[in-house]
Amino acid sequence: xxxxxxxxxxxxxxxxxxxxxxxxxxTAHCVVLVGPSGGGKTTLLRILAGxxxxxxxxxxxxxxxxxxxKAPLHCHRKRVGTVFxxxxxxxxxxxxxxxxxxxxxxxxVAEDAARETAMxxxxxxxxADHAAKHPGQLSGGQRQRVAIVRAIAIKPRFLLFDEPTSxxxxxxxxxxLEMIGDLREEGRDFxxxxxxxxxxxxxxxxxxxLSDGKILxxxxxxxxxxxxxxxxxxxxxxxxxxxx
Amino acid sequence: MSKxxxxxxxxxxxxxxxxxxxxxxxxxxxxxxxxxxxxxxDPAGKPAGVSVDLAHALGKHLxxxxxxxxxxxxxxxxxxxxxxxxxxxxxxxxxxxxxKSIDFSDSYVHTGLSILCGIDSGVKGIADLNHAGRTVxxxxxxxxxxxxxxxxxxxxxxxxxxxxxxxxxxxxxxxxAFLYDQLSIYMNWRRNRExxxxxxxxxxxxxxxxxxxxxxxxxxxxxxxxLRAFRSEGGFDRLGETHLGEMKHAFEELGYPxxx
Amino acid sequence: MARWxxxxxxxxxxxxxxxFFNLAIVCIVLSALFYFAFRRIAYHWxxxxxxxxxxxxxxxxxxxxxxSAAALAGSAVVGLVTALMRRSRVLIVNYAGALYVELxxxxxxxxxxxxxxxxxxxxxxxxxxxxxGVVILSLFAGAYISEIxxxxxxxxxxxxxxxxxxxxLTPIQTYRYVVFPQAIRQTLPPLAGQFVSLIKDSxxxxxxxxxxxxxxxxxxxxxxxxxxxxxxxxxxxYLALTLPLSLWTRRLERRFLYAT
Numbered sequence: 001x002x003x004x005x006x007x008x009x010x011x012x013x014x015x016x017x018x019x020x021x022x023x024x025x026x027t028a029h030c031v032v033l034v035g036p037s038g039g040g041k042t043t044l045l046r047i048l049a050g051x052x053x054x055x056x057x058x059x060x061x062x063x064x065x066x067x068x069x070k071a072p073l074h075c076h077r078k079r080v081g082t083v084f085x086x087x088x089x090x091x092x093x094x095x096x097x098x099x100x101x102x103x104x105x106x107x108x109v110a111e112d113a114a115r116e117t118a119m120x121x122x123x124x125x126x127x128a129d130h131a132a133k134h135p136g137q138l139s140g141g142q143r144q145r146v147a148i149v150r151a152i153a154i155k156p157r158f159l160l161f162d163e164p165t166s167x168x169x170x171x172x173x174x175x176x177l178e179m180i181g182d183l184r185e186e187g188r189d190f191x192x193x194x195x196x197x198x199x200x201x202x203x204x205x206x207x208x209x210l211s212d213g214k215i216l217x218x219x220x221x222x223x224x225x226x227x228x229x230x231x232x233x234x235x236x237x238x239x240x241x242x243x244x
Numbered sequence: 245m246s247k248x249x250x251x252x253x254x255x256x257x258x259x260x261x262x263x264x265x266x267x268x269x270x271x272x273x274x275x276x277x278x279x280x281x282x283x284x285x286d287p288a289g290k291p292a293g294v295s296v297d298l299a300h301a302l303g304k305h306l307x308x309x310x311x312x313x314x315x316x317x318x319x320x321x322x323x324x325x326x327x328x329x330x331x332x333x334x335x336x337x338x339x340x341x342x343x344k345s346i347d348f349s350d351s352y353v354h355t356g357l358s359i360l361c362g363i364d365s366g367v368k369g370i371a372d373l374n375h376a377g378r379t380v381x382x383x384x385x386x387x388x389x390x391x392x393x394x395x396x397x398x399x400x401x402x403x404x405x406x407x408x409x410x411x412x413x414x415x416x417x418x419x420x421a422f423l424y425d426q427l428s429i430y431m432n433w434r435r436n437r438e439x440x441x442x443x444x445x446x447x448x449x450x451x452x453x454x455x456x457x458x459x460x461x462x463x464x465x466x467x468x469x470x471l472r473a474f475r476s477e478g479g480f481d482r483l484g485e486t487h488l489g490e491m492k493h494a495f496e497e498l499g500y501p502x503x504x
Numbered sequence: 505m506a507r508w509x510x511x512x513x514x515x516x517x518x519x520x521x522x523x524f525f526n527l528a529i530v531c532i533v534l535s536a537l538f539y540f541a542f543r544r545i546a547y548h549w550x551x552x553x554x555x556x557x558x559x560x561x562x563x564x565x566x567x568x569x570x571x572s573a574a575a576l577a578g579s580a581v582v583g584l585v586t587a588l589m590r591r592s593r594v595l596i597v598n599y600a601g602a603l604y605v606e607l608x609x610x611x612x613x614x615x616x617x618x619x620x621x622x623x624x625x626x627x628x629x630x631x632x633x634x635x636x637g638v639v640i641l642s643l644f645a646g647a648y649i650s651e652i653x654x655x656x657x658x659x660x661x662x663x664x665x666x667x668x669x670x671x672x673l674t675p676i677q678t679y680r681y682v683v684f685p686q687a688i689r690q691t692l693p694p695l696a697g698q699f700v701s702l703i704k705d706s707x708x709x710x711x712x713x714x715x716x717x718x719x720x721x722x723x724x725x726x727x728x729x730x731x732x733x734x735x736x737x738x739x740x741x742y743l744a745l746t747l748p749l750s751l752w753t754r755r756l757e758r759r760f761l762y763a764t
Contacts, residue, residue: 049670051666051669051670074672074674077669077670077671077672078672082670082671084663084666084667084670086663087661087663087667088667089667090664090667090668090681090682090686091686092685092686092689101671101681102671102672102673105673105677105681106671106672106673106677107672150671154671318722318725318726319731321729322725322730322731325729325731326545326731327545341727342729345729346729381713384722384723384726385725385726389723389726390727393727403713403715403719403723404711404712404713405710405711405722409711409712412622416622416626418631418633
């Protein structure tokens with residue numbers, strides 16, 4: 001996927017969250033966003049997912065401009081798979097129904113075909129036993145993996161992950177990261193916001209370091225993580241990587 | 245065990261009923277204070293009217309204090325039967341059916357059932373009402389209610405608990421006629437001249453009496469003695485002048501015999 | 505010993521035998537209380553006259569059932585519409601809904617019945633009092649139900665709405681597939697409770713002479729003077745309607761307990 005961002009600005013209630021995000025066209029499969037909390041990572045991701053509108057600026061995916069109007073955004077969301085930190089699934093539906101709902105109602109897939117797609121994906125990711133269960137009966141890790149299946153079932157152009165493992169314990173974190181790793185190996189395109197820096201380093205093609213609403217450092221992983229020229233980035237990496 | 249249980253219950257209930265010495269207990273007289281000028285409340289909220297004065301006079305005669313228990317009309321006989329009240333003085337008609345449940349004293353008022361009809365209803369008499377398409381309204385538990393159920397079966401019957409509601413139904417044209425006692429029909433017509441007519445000629449004669457629990461022969465005798473004495477010393481004439489002065493003259497003009 | 509009388513800590517609670525045993529004790533004590541109370545006041549039970557009028561009880565019960573069922577449907581519709589109105593971003597619509605709810609919840613049903621029937625229905629030329637009765641009850645219960653539904657809708661966390669948006673559901677689709685299924689399951693228990701209240705509240709319609717269960721029992725009482733024999737079947741009749749609903753409510757509450 002090719003991503004280009006031009007002078008993106010976003011503020012909430014007078015607070016400037018994104019302060020002129022600038023990204024010259026980057027072609028990569030896996031783009032990772034890192035940085036301190038409140039730096040703007042989630043906001044940027046939400047804009048790229050079509051869930052928020054910036055005040056100023058533009059975004060291009062594969063050369064195509066993302067138009068920030070209701071109908072184009074709705075179209076965009078249908079072609080993008082998003083996984084949030086938690087509360088992705090609808091508690092009153094089974095895991096299977098959570099997958100088939102967007103397939104049948106949003107993408108017009110027939111009921112049988114949708115179920116087949118869902119079940120085959122479940123098989124692939126060792127979730128078949130849990131298909132009929134409700135989210136309340138699943139562990140956190142299983143829930144997130146089902147959420148990821150939901151995101152990929154619609155055959156999206158790319159995926160967006162917003163700290164998918166932040167609410168999980170180490171063991172569940174591992175199972176989710178494994179799955180994301182598998183997706184990477186398949187060659188899927190995705191943007192990942194995470195604070196698991198070692199994992200990010202192993203997966204990423206391109207890394208963006210965000211702080212105070214700006215991209216302070218960007219580049220291939222080894223540059224951002226080890227040989228950063230920007231002082232704020234170096235400080236962050238030194239501190240956090242010490243404990244990884 | 246069961247003996248103490250029984251005594252325990254008796255104690256609880258006796259306390260609840262406030263049973264003390266019979267003689268010092270006030271005489272409880274049941275009436276529905278919604279029937280001016282016989283049973284009503286004065287602006288200060290105290291019971292007033294013909295029946296209230298009569299009740300107090302009776303109390304004086306018997307040497308007992310009197311307490312008025314305001315009870316809905318259809319609850320008076322049940323209250324008498326269960327002992328919640330000792331007497332019923334509420335402009336109640338003595339009917340053979342009611343006499344199966346309670347005893348009545350000698351009559352002290354002679355009146356009858358009349359009709360209050362809508363001004364456009366075209367009702368000329370009680371016979372006019374016994375047709376499908378006619379609507380008759382009555383007050384729950386009154387002789388009007390009984391009469392309508394038995395003698396006006398073809399009309400649609402509306403049963404309400406309050407006299408004022410019955411009158412409102414006629415005034416609004418929801419009912420063709422209200423069957424009630426002559427005096428009240430007259431007074432309600434007076435208050436609603438633009439919307440109602442009154443057919444005062446009674447289609448059924450009635451007389452009112454005091455209600456007494458069955459088996460209370462001594463009380464029955466006392467009340468009858470009182471009524472006789474009260475009438476002979478002009479008590480009823482006094483009551484008529486005080487509460488019903490204007491009515492008395494109006495009825496004299498219309499040519500109807502007055503109730504007392 | 506304790507096993508027979510105390511609530512058990514085992515899963516599923518005490519056994520059926522223990523439950524039945526303790527329930528029987530409570531019922532027997534209650535019955536004994538009533539029995540001794542009646543013996544004390546020497547109430548003479550006469551069931552025959554009431555048995556003669558059994559058709560009135562049956563008819564009245566069926567009318568109450570019909571009225572309640574119709575008002576149930578009506579109030580569900582009113583409640584749903586009002587809940588959506590109160591969530592509307594159009595201020596006029598929002599405020600209209602809020603005003604309606606506050607007015608209904610802040611005034612007694614009795615007052616609403618009288619005002620609606622004698623003023624509003626009259627102005628609107630609504631003749632049929634049964635239709636008026638259903639409308640009144642629907643408007644009354646609808647206000648309470650709208651609050652229950654609104655709470656149910658708002659209890660659906662924003663994160664779910666966000667999730668729905670992210671996967672491309674339109675607002676209408678979100679309501680249909682995400683909000684309503686969950687809101688309905690959560691509000692079903694309080695809704696069922698509201699319906700039980702509706703059945704009991706329908707008894708007030710007797711004051712505008714709707715011939716439902718309570719009025720019929722009152723009429724039987726007026727004819728036979730057998731108050732307790734009229735009103736005990738009345739209470740039992742209402743229980744026959746409300747008890748199954750209450751039990752069903754409790755089953756519903758247990759069924760829809762899933763973690764969100």
